Amino acid sequence: MDSHQQRFLRLAIQQGALRFGEFTLKSGRTSPYFFNAGAFDSGMALATLGECYADAIGAANIRFDMLFGPAYKGIPLATTVAIALARRGRDVPLAFNRKEAKQHGEGGQLIGAPLQGRVLIVDDVITAGTAIRESLTLIRDSGAEVAGVLVALDRQERGQGELSAVQELAKDAGIDVTAVANLGDLLAFSRDDADSIQHHERLLSYRERYGCAD
Numbered sequence: 001m002d003s004h005q006q007r008f009l010r011l012a013i014q015q016g017a018l019r020f021g022e023f024t025l026k027s028g029r030t031s032p033y034f035f036n037a038g039a040f041d042s043g044m045a046l047a048t049l050g051e052c053y054a055d056a057i058g059a060a061n062i063r064f065d066m067l068f069g070p071a072y073k074g075i076p077l078a079t080t081v082a083i084a085l086a087r088r089g090r091d092v093p094l095a096f097n098r099k100e101a102k103q104h105g106e107g108g109q110l111i112g113a114p115l116q117g118r119v120l121i122v123d124d125v126i127t128a129g130t131a132i133r134e135s136l137t138l139i140r141d142s143g144a145e146v147a148g149v150l151v152a153l154d155r156q157e158r159g160q161g162e163l164s165a166v167q168e169l170a171k172d173a174g175i176d177v178t179a180v181a182n183l184g185d186l187l188a189f190s191r192d193d194a195d196s197i198q199h200h201e202r203l204l205s206y207r208e209r210y211g212c213a214d
Contacts, residue, residue, distance in 0.1 A: 017038075026127070049080060068122070069094070
């Protein structure tokens with residue numbers, strides 16, 4: 001596990017974005033952990049999170065020309081990634097969308113830089129993939145190319161079939177999906193972290209029951 005994955009998981013736990021316990025998911029499954037990116041709710045937390053995303057971009061060697069954040073959680077996430085990249089000497093354009101097109105003022109559904117070149121979509125997680133699929137359509141209809149999708153956490157668990165939501169999206173849309181960290185990383189982290197080791201066995205059992213093949 002890379003250092004940025006450890007930093008991300010530690011940050012997520014400290015902020016309460018990653019919690020352990022017993023949680024009923026939308027799927028009806030009872031999960032031993034829950035992730036909510038909305039808990040990254042301070043300037044310092046978002047700044048550190050942006051650095052973790054930027055490290056993941058470098059580790060995966062993603063080629064892109066600009067960032068796109070799907071409304072709503074993707075907006076602050078893409079923004080903090082753009083700031084992290086700028087601090088490293090790379091100033092990239094940024095755009096995001098409205099849930100509904102604005103009929104007055106500047107109008108339209110898009111805010112920020114024009115969509116062009118290779119666009120990297122930044123979001124928190126992929127559950128059903130609806131927001132990401134809408135983003136793909138917006139980007140491609142603008143004549144731009146999708147460079148891939150970057151999310152914070154990949155739960156790596158099966159959906160309705162044998163594939164995970166991430167795998168289904170990658171297969172259907174023909175794009176690469178990169179995560180800052182995934183369930184496998186969380187398992188490794190919980191095995192070695194003194195404060196999280198008590199949750200390791202339950203995490204392992206959950207993956208054995210619902211985990212998808214790589």
